[in-house]
Amino acid sequence: MLKIAIIIGSTRATRFADKPAEWLKNIVAGRTDASYEFVDLRDFPMPFFDEVASNAYAPTTNEVAVRWQQKIAEFDGYVFITAEYNHAPTAVLKNALDYAYPEWNKKPAAFVGYGSVGAARAIEQLRQIAVELQMAPTRTGVHIQGADFFGAWQQGAALEEMSHLQPGVNAMLDELTWWGNALKAARNA
Template structure:
């Protein structure tokens, strides 16, 4: 199975690189799937301006088509997201909007960071995932409060925050279960 870790911030000064490196270290030790980091910086799509969703009309923008092709490769997704004004980033929402059938019948997991661990952004992403016919899983990871501020401002290492490990492992196990189940179902009854 292939799982994408989608980095949902493109700001030059983003914090996302710290939790991405932390996750990469954790995922390196797992053998249940192939994990690939997909950085939205590598897919600079304009604001959605197509005639319709790619569920109804072919996308014209070349970068967006490349994005759709990349997203289609995976059996599940981990969205690494900050929270901007109680919401996910505009660039992540835009990327979600540029694809539709590529997301269908696949699980979504979430790792959030910020003062409340991106809890409000993740709740919105769960609703978006349902509309995209994804299966958002229950367990999320929230890097929040003192953990977030310690890593962001004081240089604390996420790797040394052992209390985050059980949540990460539970999320990954749950994601793997759903990815395997949904892959089996997609292969047995392809969407028509």
Template sequence: MTNPRIAVIIGSTRDTRFADKPTEWFMKRASARTDLDFEVLDLRDFPLPLFNEVASNAWAPTQNEVGQRWQRKLAEFDGYVLIVAEYNHAPTAALKNALDYAYPEWNKKPVTFVGYGSVGAARAIEHLRGIAVELQMAPLRAAVHIQGGDFFAAWQQGKSLDEVTYLEPTVTALLEELSWWTKALKTARETTSPPQEIQVSSSGA
């Protein structure tokens, strides 16, 4: 039996991004798992234009070739870890755009977060939890927040994240929750029919 597959999505595309350090730190720990297989997806490798389709691919096929490639790649996975930067109390535009470019590919799958910044990207992650619910994902309670002096020391002074010991129990909890929810939802997707989606008008009519 093959392991469930998890995509670790780097949510920043800036040339000077910090995201590579927490991604490497997380993958070192995730790769030690024997019950899940992890793969890094870098949004730099999927140069999505700003969403300009006629509708979400829940309703109409995406015309943009990079968008189609992104959707095909996402469909390979059973769960997701987002590496989250916080810009002005929100996730990056690149990450939000990437989330908007898919819909059925995200459905009924778990998602969790590794955030970094002055408050560990806590505010951006709260935004993302609401977005995940709208995409019919299952956002997990456990998340990693690399914050405060530890973030600035790693960013500006080259401190290794391996030295930040309080992160270890949080990443362990994240991986345990992710494993349970990934397996539970994968089983449910494969053995049951999803509930029929009821469309509710947002116009107030």
């Protein structure tokens, strides 16, 4: 069975990321196509990348970063939950991506974004980064935007009640598991 990490890509004390994480937790609990584990970047407080080189070329010296690399190596695919700061993904998520290389290779990546435009620009950048890390980004992402985002953030609306988001979540997870199975078979061959 595929093992998928859902990576919470914000560490701010007042982050919104916990709401989509909880929403996804309820959705993936009903799926039988993979096992899903939530990985919180708060549990991996890495400094800004300061190694001699990528771990593709030189061993990492930071103990937390090594623990991060070992953790993400366990998975066959990833869902990244991301905010958008100034048209880009969070610095902590970009830093976490930079601290690993072979661990990401030949695995699929999917994205759930939130903010006024659903983190669309941040996700586009993450897709480019994923390609450079030899991941296969899925076509379908989930964008919690506009009234949905502001309703959940400021008025306490539940994402579970936003049924129009459900088809996108299902399509994203279906694509992720399809690519996960295909790439896992290819990696094992």
